Amino acid sequence: MPITHVYYLASGLWLLGLAGVLLRREGWARTLALVVMLVGAATVLVGAARTWGLADIHGLAALLLALAGAYAVVLATLQPEPDQEGP
Amino acid sequence: MTIALFAVFAAVALAAGVAAVWRAPTWAPVGLALGLAGVMLLYEATGLALLTVAAVGAAALVMSVARGQARGGAPADGATRPAALGARRIAAAAGVIGGLSFVLVGTWARQFLWTGRELAPGSGWGELPGLAGALAGAPGLLGVGLVIVVAAAACAGPPRHRI
Numbered sequence: 007m008p009i010t011h012v013y014y015l016a017s018g019l020w021l022l023g024l025a026g027v028l029l030r031r032e033g034w035a036r037t038l039a040l041v042v043m044l045v046g047a048a049t050v051l052v053g054a055a056r057t058w059g060l061a062d063i064h065g066l067a068a069l070l071l072a073l074a075g076a077y078a079v080v081l082a083t084l085q086p087e088p089d090q091e092g093p
Numbered sequence: 094m095t096i097a098l099f100a101v102f103a104a105v106a107l108a109a110g111v112a113a114v115w116r117a118p119t120w121a122p123v124g125l126a127l128g129l130a131g132v133m134l135l136y137e138a139t140g141l142a143l144l145t146v147a148a149v150g151a152a153a154l155v156m157s158v159a160r161g162q163a164r165g166g167a168p169a170d171g172a173t174r175p176a177a178l179g180a181r182r183i184a185a186a187a188g189v190i191g192g193l194s195f196v197l198v199g200t201w202a203r204q205f206l207w208t209g210r211e212l213a214p215g216s217g218w219g220e221l222p223g224l225a226g227a228l229a230g231a232p233g234l235l236g237v238g239l240v241i242v243v244a245a246a247a248c249a250g251p252p253r254h255r256i
């Protein structure tokens with residue numbers, strides 16, 4: 007399978023996440039969007055590892071996925087939803 | 094068959110990504126992780142597939158728990174309704190994404206699509222040094238992308254506080 011497929015998927019995910027970071031105001035939505043961006047970047051590494059037969063890249067992708075999970079958890083616990091008293 | 098499976102998994106992942114960005118439901122990361130796990134299985138990265146499901150699924154679980162606690166004391170009438178998106182924000186984000194898409198898709202088209210043929214096995218066309226060279230050879234495009242990013246950031250501004 008050509009690496010272009012995974013490029014398109016990863017770029018779609020990354021741009022989706024970027025749209026979420028730029029468009030959404032809530033901390034929850036921005037956190038999810040950042041996770042989508044990080045996971046998209048990890049997808050590129052997976053495709054590259056398969057295409058060029060470099061197993062070392064799997065370690066980097068694993069680190070990135072763990073970072074995405076930890077990032078989401080930390081942000082979720084640190085950012086409670088704001089009070090909505092206005093309209 | 095492999096391409097069809099990839100398309101299915103990619104569609105699931107992209108749909109979950111759209112849901113995560115649009116409504117931010119707690120199930121979206123799980124759907125995203127499952128779709129990407131299928132993609133990683135196709136790319137023979139079994140360990141990463143398991144790690145994706147575990148890491149992103151655990152994050153979704155913690156987020157759902159924390160979200161439930163945060164909503165516990167909030168008023169129920171319309172408190173969870175997402176804020177409306179401003180037209181200026183949407184325009185700024187569309188500009189940023191359009192610029193980045195222009196740069197990225199242009200680079201990849203130069204590497205892969207403009208050849209007009211299937212690449213031969215072992216071909217060095219489109220490898221990472223080539224991609225880096227293509228990006229380095231297009232400073233104008235990168236400059237335009239950076240300008241768009243800076244302009245969009247300046248137009249978006251910080252969120253307004255309501256008292």
